[in-house]
Amino acid sequence: MANSIWKSYPQLGKKLDLTTEYIHSMVQVNNLEISSMIVDLTSGGKMLRPAFFLLFSDFGEEKKKIEELLPLAASLEILHVATLVHDDVIDDSPLRRSQPTIHTKYGRRNAIYAGDYMFTLYFELISKNLESNTDILRNALSMKKILLGELDQMLINFNVNSTKEMYLKEISGKTAELFSLSATMGAIVSGGNQELIDRCKAIGYDIGMAFQIIDDILDFSSSAQIGKPVHEDLKNGVYSLPYILGLEDNNSKLVAILSKDKLNEDDDSQAANIVIEDGYLNQTKVIARQYTQHALNELDRLPNNMSRKVITAVVKKLVNRIS
Amino acid sequence: MANSIWKSYPQLGKKLDLTTEYIHSMVQVNNLEISSMIVDLTSGGKMLRPAFFLLFSDFGEEKKKIEELLPLAASLEILHVATLVHDDVIDDSPLRRSQPTIHTKYGRRNAIYAGDYMFTLYFELISKNLESNTDILRNALSMKKILLGELDQMLINFNVNSTKEMYLKEISGKTAELFSLSATMGAIVSGGNQELIDRCKAIGYDIGMAFQIIDDILDFSSSAQIGKPVHEDLKNGVYSLPYILGLEDNNSKLVAILSKDKLNEDDDSQAANIVIEDGYLNQTKVIARQYTQHALNELDRLPNNMSRKVITAVVKKLVNRIS
Numbered sequence: 001m002a003n004s005i006w007k008s009y010p011q012l013g014k015k016l017d018l019t020t021e022y023i024h025s026m027v028q029v030n031n032l033e034i035s036s037m038i039v040d041l042t043s044g045g046k047m048l049r050p051a052f053f054l055l056f057s058d059f060g061e062e063k064k065k066i067e068e069l070l071p072l073a074a075s076l077e078i079l080h081v082a083t084l085v086h087d088d089v090i091d092d093s094p095l096r097r098s099q100p101t102i103h104t105k106y107g108r109r110n111a112i113y114a115g116d117y118m119f120t121l122y123f124e125l126i127s128k129n130l131e132s133n134t135d136i137l138r139n140a141l142s143m144k145k146i147l148l149g150e151l152d153q154m155l156i157n158f159n160v161n162s163t164k165e166m167y168l169k170e171i172s173g174k175t176a177e178l179f180s181l182s183a184t185m186g187a188i189v190s191g192g193n194q195e196l197i198d199r200c201k202a203i204g205y206d207i208g209m210a211f212q213i214i215d216d217i218l219d220f221s222s223s224a225q226i227g228k229p230v231h232e233d234l235k236n237g238v239y240s241l242p243y244i245l246g247l248e249d250n251n252s253k254l255v256a257i258l259s260k261d262k263l264n265e266d267d268d269s270q271a272a273n274i275v276i277e278d279g280y281l282n283q284t285k286v287i288a289r290q291y292t293q294h295a296l297n298e299l300d301r302l303p304n305n306m307s308r309k310v311i312t313a314v315v316k317k318l319v320n321r322i323s
Numbered sequence: 324m325a326n327s328i329w330k331s332y333p334q335l336g337k338k339l340d341l342t343t344e345y346i347h348s349m350v351q352v353n354n355l356e357i358s359s360m361i362v363d364l365t366s367g368g369k370m371l372r373p374a375f376f377l378l379f380s381d382f383g384e385e386k387k388k389i390e391e392l393l394p395l396a397a398s399l400e401i402l403h404v405a406t407l408v409h410d411d412v413i414d415d416s417p418l419r420r421s422q423p424t425i426h427t428k429y430g431r432r433n434a435i436y437a438g439d440y441m442f443t444l445y446f447e448l449i450s451k452n453l454e455s456n457t458d459i460l461r462n463a464l465s466m467k468k469i470l471l472g473e474l475d476q477m478l479i480n481f482n483v484n485s486t487k488e489m490y491l492k493e494i495s496g497k498t499a500e501l502f503s504l505s506a507t508m509g510a511i512v513s514g515g516n517q518e519l520i521d522r523c524k525a526i527g528y529d530i531g532m533a534f535q536i537i538d539d540i541l542d543f544s545s546s547a548q549i550g551k552p553v554h555e556d557l558k559n560g561v562y563s564l565p566y567i568l569g570l571e572d573n574n575s576k577l578v579a580i581l582s583k584d585k586l587n588e589d590d591d592s593q594a595a596n597i598v599i600e601d602g603y604l605n606q607t608k609v610i611a612r613q614y615t616q617h618a619l620n621e622l623d624r625l626p627n628n629m630s631r632k633v634i635t636a637v638v639k640k641l642v643n644r645i646s
Contacts, residue, residue, distance in 0.1 A: 086439060090432045109413045112435065116409060119439065123446050 003046045009310055015054050015066055015073075016047045022070040023078060026121060034114055037106055041081050041114075049076040049182045052207070056186025056200050058307035064189055072136065072189060075125035076182050082118035085111050091236060139184050157237040160247050160258050167244045171212040172205075179208030196302075203298045207315060210291035216240035217284055217322050220272060234271065235263050241287065243271065245280040254278075285322050292319040326369045332633055338377050338389055338396075339370045345393040346401060349444060357437055360429055364404050364437075372399040372505045375530070379509025379523050381630035387512060395459065395512060398448035399505050405441035408434050414559060462507050468500045480560040483570050483581050490567045494535040495528075502531030519625075526621045530638060533614035539563035540607055540645050543595060557594065558586050564610065566594065568603040577601075608645050615642040 002013035023042045029035040050073035088101040103111035183204025187197040246254040257271045325336035346365045352358040373396035411424040426434035506527025510520040569577040
């Protein structure tokens with residue numbers, strides 16, 4: 001059953017359940033262990049990307065049947081999960097959504113190939129009905145930007161000279177492009193004109209940026225809520241925006257801690273305190289609110305229907321988590 | 324400059340050099356280390372897949388200019404290299420073509436993302452001129468079969484009940500599909516009719532099967548020639564066809580050795596001796612020759628031109644390595 005965040009929107013929840021069923025029907029791997037692993041991975045998530053795609057497919061002139069939307073909705077979740085699986089192998093993360101990660105349970109080999117297999121499924125799904133869908137495919141290749149975002153992340157890791165600009169560029173690839181793609185595909189598939197497509201693309205992008213920054217902010221709350229150790233990223237040299245704002249500000253206490261060869265628990269909590277007390281966390285909240293506000297302004301210019309109401313409510317709920 | 328195996332075919336060698344240049348012009352990663360790593364990876368290889376693609380594009384009615392062929396030729400090498408990089412991470416192989424592997428030099432993180440990035444480049448390249456190329460894209464998705472081959476390989480690893488059938492299915496995905504794709508794309512892009520396309524597909528497939536089996540056979544020659552430790556695969560539980568034929572024959576000496584928990588150098592050479600002395604290596608040669616003979620028979624039915632002569636010569640040279 002669809003994740004509980006959609007319980008106020010039963011119609012959408014039902015479509016997301018169909019998307020999950022569709023994904024599971026597509027997974028055809030002889031190796032039972034691998035196929036059940038992919039089924040696990042694509043069950044019970046928030047399904048944000050297919051949800052946004054389905055919602056944004058309500059703004060063009062053409063009303064598509066759910067059967068026509070399922071392959072694209074499924075493809076976006078599959079691409080997302082594929083990148084998560086590879087990320088977890090790379091970071092050697094033990095947990096994801098409070099559960100053991102795939103490579104911990106099934107080994108690195110299976111995890112890497114499963115991710116590769118899902119990349120292929122993604123392309124297979126977006127290539128369906130190709131003749132009518134060349135625009136979709138062109139946009140789908142923004143997957144490249146997503147991977148380039150991951151590669152750019154390495155320029156930030158363990159780099160105390162990281163800048164806000166570098167950070168924003170990195171999360172742009174890592175998160176915002178996929179949200180943007182989901183919204184763009186929705187607009188295209190519903191026969192939207194170029195103005196509508198561009199607006200949906202921008203809204204999706206802003207929501208994605210806000211989503212990632214808010215995720216970074218929530219890392220400063222209790223770990224129990226989000227199911228991973230606090231500041232694990234920090235120890236791996238992955239600096240989130242609150243830290244980067246402090247580094248860019250040449251906060252000498254913060255620079256001293258993060259320049260250490262290896263951080264212990266104490267360094268970790270000291271760095272977090274600096275970020276909170278010296279106002280960098282609040283500055284980050286301001287930036288997140290700028291993105292959501294921009295998204296909300298643009299949303300007001302979309303056709304006024306139920307999907308617009310749902311997206312607006314979801315964006316407001318997102319930003320309320322940090323107020 | 325193109326690999327020396329093409330020195331007898333300077334025209335083809337020149338086209339392969341252009342393909343390499345084209346690949347390098349496509350690699351646009353901000354991280355200089357990664358981009359030079361991908362450039363390294365796509366330099367100096369045998370370029371068999373682009374070579375077959377270019378050769379097979381000579382059999383249809385339409386003569387394409389090299390500029391039109393480059394994106395597809397490049398895409399095939401990029402896909403091949405992407406799978407190699409991930410394979411090396413998975414097997415934790417220290418060497419490839421006598422050089423340190425990517426993950427050894429640049430770390431697992433870079434290697435996994437570089438592979439992912441190359442998968443995306445592959446799709447980007449095959450999606451060029453999309454309107455006229457929907458058949459190409461459909462076939463390009465046989466990449467899925469390649470990954471399924473890798474996943475199937477896990478069913479064989481450390482499994483003394485592996486069968487010839489399982490092995491052939493696995494290498495079919497791992498190697499033959501990509502050779503087949505190269506030949507198929509050549510036939511399609513040159514405007515070949517369905518009969519020609521099907522014939523090229525079958526020839527590519529048989530060449531790929533022969534290529535992989537002959538590679539397994541050459542593992543029994545000196546290691547110096549091929550740049551990797553002999554029988555490294557065996558210790559990792561990856562059984563090649565000569566061993567599988569022995570296992571299927573219930574060769575009790577061989578089963579006893581391969582059932583051990585950990586193989587030492589001595590087990591390794593004993594197993595190899597059994598495979599040679601009890602005739603399994605020769606049986607494997609017979610199978611390899613069946614595939615090449617079938618390919619040669621079908622080649623005779625293609626238009627009789629210079630490309631047919633080159634492919635025929637290459638196939639004969641390949642099979643001569645085991646005679």
